[in-house]
Amino acid sequence: MTLLKRGLSRRRVLQTGMAGIIGTGVAPLMFTKGAWAQEFCNNPTGDTVTIGLNVPLTGAYAEEGADELRAYELAVKHLNGEGDGGLLNVLQPSALKGNGVLGKKVAFVTSDSQTKADVARAGATRMIERDGALMITGGSSSGVAVAVQGLCQEMGVIFMAGLTHSNDTTGKDKKRYGFRHFFNAYQSGVALGPVLGQEYGKDRKAYHLTADYTWGWTQEESMKNATEALGWETVAAVRTPLGAGDFSQFLTPVLNSGADVLILNHYGNDMVNSLTQAVQFGMRDREVNGKQFQIVVPLFSELMAKGAGANIKGIFGTSNWHWNLQDAGTKAFTKSFGAEYGAPPSQAAHTCYVQTLLYADACERAGTFYPPEVIKALEGHDFDGMGNGPTTYRAEDHQCMKNVLVVRGTENPTSEYDVLEVVQEVSRDAVDYDPSIFGGDLGPAEPAPMC
Amino acid sequence: MLAMPRKDVVLFLGFAAVVLAMPIWLQPFGAAYPDLLNRFAIFAIFAVGFNILFGLTGYLSFGHAAFFGVGSYAAVWSFKLLSMDALPALVFAIVVSGLFALAIGFLSLRRSGIYFSILTLAFAQMSYNLAYSVFTPITNGETGLQLSLNDSRVLDRMFSEPGPGLPSPTLLGTPLSGYVAFYFCAFFLIATFFIAQRVTGSPFGMMLKGIKSNQTRMNYTGVNTRPYTLAAFVISGMYAGLAGALLAITDPLAGAERMQWTASGEVVLMTILGGAGTLVGPVIGAWLIKYFENIFSAINDGILTQFWGFLPDGAQHTAVLISSKFVGEGWFLTLGLVFVLIVVFLPGGVMEGVRRIAALFRPNKPTPASAGTTASKPHPAE
Known part of the structure; x- marks a missing residue:
């Protein structure tokens, strides 16, 4: 104690301080190292599999975000075998059984992305690191989607983009772990x-x-x-x-x-x-x-x-899609969404719902949650019945190729939901393009040991 | 000559221990995951630096987010042009934000009080809008500045070929991710806390306190206060730049929203909430706000239903309905209420509460005066 009473020199404080910092700093690392021993990021070990929903609930795109969240909740219900099954019944081909994914019940965690890239990345990181989310999905802004997609590539977690319309998402900034069902600019x-x-x-x-x-x-x-x-x-x-x-x-x-x-x-x-x-x-x-x-x-x-x-x-x-189309998929989705929430779904809701089902289906077909295998199952996958006609998940840029709707504001609406009318359904061949025109590189499929 | 008082040594060691043990003691609060811990450390640095200007010198800057943002941009540009190593990024960010603070401080410090606050606010908002418009080639506007495969990374290319995919930041070859990144940030938090502690106790800090209590009197005694205020401004600007750079290191992306006036306001809130003028207060304030922002905002109806599960059905529903207004999107409301309560009942912030509680356990000793009265205590020179 005499030493302390005289007061410590700066050097002495620095010496002991550094020793303490290094000592305490290294010790917890030994414990956390074990967390990486899992085969891949957030491998679900229990009887549930968690997905992370990253949607804007505040900001300029809050309306879309709220509708996306409704669609996700509905998709999770349908995947778990509750409700009327929605698009599970019309997806062609389908490996979904209506008992969760690979026998595990689907659970979800949410985060408000506030339409800000910073906040969205923080939210996605929280859902991956703390809540153990196996897949991240959502976004109602391309800026956010591009930012979160980059993060997911680093973490080795699959990102199923929601509403994002920029060419960059599957163009200049495309990523191996990012997939987009929505069409682009x-x-x-x-x-x-x-x-x-x-x-x-x-x-x-x-x-x-x-x-x-x-x-x-x-x-x-x-x-x-x-x-x-x-x-x-x-x-x-x-x-x-x-x-x-x-x-x-x-x-x-x-x-x-x-x-x-x-x-x-x-x-x-x-x-x-x-x-x-x-x-x-x-x-x-x-x-x-x-x-x-x-x-x-x-x-x-x-x-x-x-x-x-x-x-x-x-x-x-x-x-991208309109609830008033007359195919079986659209009818089924509009019916179950309407029964649940009392209003027809928006295109944002549709794309998010479909993305969730496609991810679950890919896991079933791959027979594992291991991301590189799921990515392989999604790449080049042809499917139909989701309301957009025959669709392909293009392997080169992870963009869905499907029909695009030209719409117009209804002149004489018959109900408060009858606001848009479909003028023309432009076929997918007409809107096809060479994936290389936007540049970019998908990057590796092997997950980095980040998570 | 360089001896530290024993009280300071204890404070410093205690602080270091608390910070390094964060992954353990934050576990029950659901906040012990690397990304949030990084934010705790980074925003604590930001607030500690801000306190040097606001708490110590008495100059309320409403534009400190500008330096934070500039630090982030500088760090990301260092990643893009020089190397993925964290050290050049840090040095570059601190230098750039220091120069930026020098320029803004030189102009703003011609005024004090509310005029100074408005000037800094104006400069910060100007930087924010410039980042969105004229400087889009440098800042990439709303999309935010991100790494790309085509970046030059001159230093890295001298030693190695580019690997597949985007690189992530490293420290001398060790990847900075997960808990490694946290201890990296924690090291800087402890180091900057130590510096702030030394500044506060130094003759220079004494001058700053003098400026806070009565600048006019300082001037009349023949002291030119401008160099001191400018130095304090630049130091806290560099702190902000360091924090911004660390945020870019843990997540290599910089967006203009980091410079928005709300971000500037946030650091003011942190400092006042924790206790302006104290050393530990701003750190506590930063942790509280970041905790609310990240944890409270993530609580949804499902979690609330579980939480109120012990109540009968009807009451549970009502409880969920009422409490859901205060969490999730409503976390600002909770934060606002906490802030109002603290300002009304504990004007000295959380630290005043701590002092009051400490005083309860030592009824015989004369209680140390609260933050508000220390300033008016007669100084030895009087």
Whole structure:
């Protein structure tokens, strides 16, 4: 104690401090090392298998997130053999038995991604590290999807992307562990271009307002390519921050730009706000260059259409899926979703539900949860009955190739859910493209010892 | 000359032990997983650094997230251009954020009080908006700056060929993942805590405290306070840069939302919640807020139903309905309530509560004055 009373020198403190730090720092590592002994990340050992749902419950895409969560809960129910079985009955071919996956009951944990890449990665990490999630799924923003997909590649955990429409998700930033059922901006452009040419003519001047992140950028590019191929001129393309709320400062210049088409590369609440404001500015009643001014929303969803109300009437866009299609898969899904929640599902809900089933089916077919085997089972898999016609999970970029819908806001809605009508179902051959055009590299399938 | 008082040594050793044992004592709270532990350490560094400016010098900066974000961006760029090793990234991030703090501090510190706060807020918000618009080539906008396969990584390429897939950050060849990353961050937390402790006890720290209690008087006695405030500003900016870099090391991604005013406000909350002006307070505040953000926000109805399982059916339903408003998406509400309660009943933060409890057990000794009154205690020079 005399030593301490005299006070310690800085050197002495540093010496003992460092020794203590190293000593205590190393000791727990010896205990945690054992955690890596498992064969792969979060190998389910009990009688349940946990999936991690990473959806935005707050922020610009919160509506989509809430609907996605409903779809996931329904999918988990159906996989566990509860409810009416939904799409389990119509998936062709199917290895699903309705008793969970590989005999294990499906459980889930959730996380609010807040439409922020940072938060989404933190949430995904928590679900993998703490809650033992074997697979991560969700996302309603491509920025988030790309970020989480990268994380899942590092961790060796499969990521089944939900609503993400950027070309980058399965293009420049594609990953071996990431899979996307949703279509992309390139396919939107290819599908929508001819319809726009037919309706609005070959001599138009387009003005783009674009959400300033990966999805907006690629959609703007794809729409530019598609419309310029028609002979349209692009007057300007202005980037707007995600979740801006007020778009009037971006809309005012449109009025004086000489453009006669406004292309809104916005989604979720942003699109609801920008479209409503554009209508309030009187844009749809204007005539420019002797033509009626038009608004185009390349990526549409039922939830947005509902949010925008009457403003959406007659506006063209594209959709991944619509509840009013007449095939067996769509009918089955709309029926069981409607029975559970009292409203028809959105395209976001549909893609998330399908992704969950496809993952479960791939595990069953692979006969194991070991990710490289599940990846092999998904790559190049052909299936049908999920509401999009015959579909292929392309092995080169993990993009689902299927039909794309061109939709329009219903002019005379018969119910509050009747907001979009399908104008044309563009066949998958028409929206096919070479996977190498976007570059990128899938990376290795062997999981890194990260988890 | 360099001797530390015994009280400080005990505090330092106790702090180090608590931090290093976090994976053990956080187990019952469901928070002992590497990613959250990293965040605990990183945001504690951020708050400790912020406290040097706010708690010690009395300058309330509303723009510290800017330095945090700049540190992250600098670290990721170091990963992209130089090497995946953590050390160059850290050095680069600290230097860049230090220079950035020097520039902003030089301008903002011409004013004090509310004007200073508004200036820093304006600069931070400016950085945030620039990161979204003009600087998109550097920051990659909303998508966030990420590693890619085409990065040059000059230093790494000199020694080895690129492996398959994206590389992850290393420390001299050891991959920084899981608990290794946590002890890496914990080391920096302990080291920066030690530095903050020494700064507080030094003559320089004495000057900062003097500036806090009465800057005008300091000026009248012939002391030029500007260099001191600027030094404190730069030091805390470098702390923020270090924290930002560590966040990028544990997860190589940098997004502009790290610079948003809410992120700046968060560190102010952390410091006030824990106890501004104390050494341990900001650390506790940072842990509390990060705990709420990560654990409370993840509680859903299913977990609540289990938790209230002992109640009869109707009561259980009501209990779940009421409590679900305070968890999950509603975690901000809980945090807000806790903050209001603390500010009203414990103006000195959690640390004041600790002091009051400690005082209960030592009724005979004269209780040490609370944080609010220490400032007005007559100084030896008076």
